Amino acid sequence: MEQPATAIPSTVLALLDLRCPRCHTGKLFKHPALSFSFMEMPDECPVCRQTYEPEPGFYYGAMYISSGFSTGILLMIGFLLYFFAHDPPVWVYVTTVAVAVLAVTPLLFRYSRAVMLYGFGGARFDPRFLTR
Template sequence: MPPLTAINSTPLALLHLRCPRCHTGELFTHPALSTSFMDMPDACPVCRQTYEPEPGFYYGAMYISSGFSTGLLLAIGFLLFYLADDPPLWVYIVSVAGAVLAVAPLLFRYSRAVMLYGFGGARFDPRYAAH
């Protein structure tokens, strides 16, 4: 695995699931398609920024995940309505349920990352990326 380098753009660092302070350390320890996709280290392996600012911090990520799921539901609903000529209700239900289950690890990871970036209190500091 090549060494990690800092990403200068905060949106790109979020997209790559990197630490909000150094943009170098990874937020999750295992790949998204493993059974341990939820595991996060306690702190960034590069700059030691804590990934859980307070106990229960990630409960708010459930609301973010719900928003992502709602967006996915609306997108699939509009696509089915306009491209599949308004199929029966069971097609909507199976399509949305299948899509949400298929991307559940990504919904989990990105809702946590958005929560950490938005409310974790850490901001990018290039001095930490140099370590």
């Protein structure tokens, strides 16, 4: 697996780029988001050997984060349709939200896991890994 030469110094940018929370270099997922294997994560970071699953069942909490992301999408689309499409019928709301959430499911999955790992995984950025 090819890795970038230097780490990303910003924690926010490393999270957005789905990188390891400790070294900000290793990728959190094995395959691109637009593949059928978008859910596969390595067991540990290929650069710093940080484990990506601190305990069994750790990512069950990511379901709550994903639910929050989905709720945000629902509210945003609801407000946009209400104000810009002049309150269309209910089926338009339901269809639009369903299509939008299904379209971004790989991203919801990945970012909910990344937020869970960064927030509750116990690993913090270690500048010693910037030079590797």
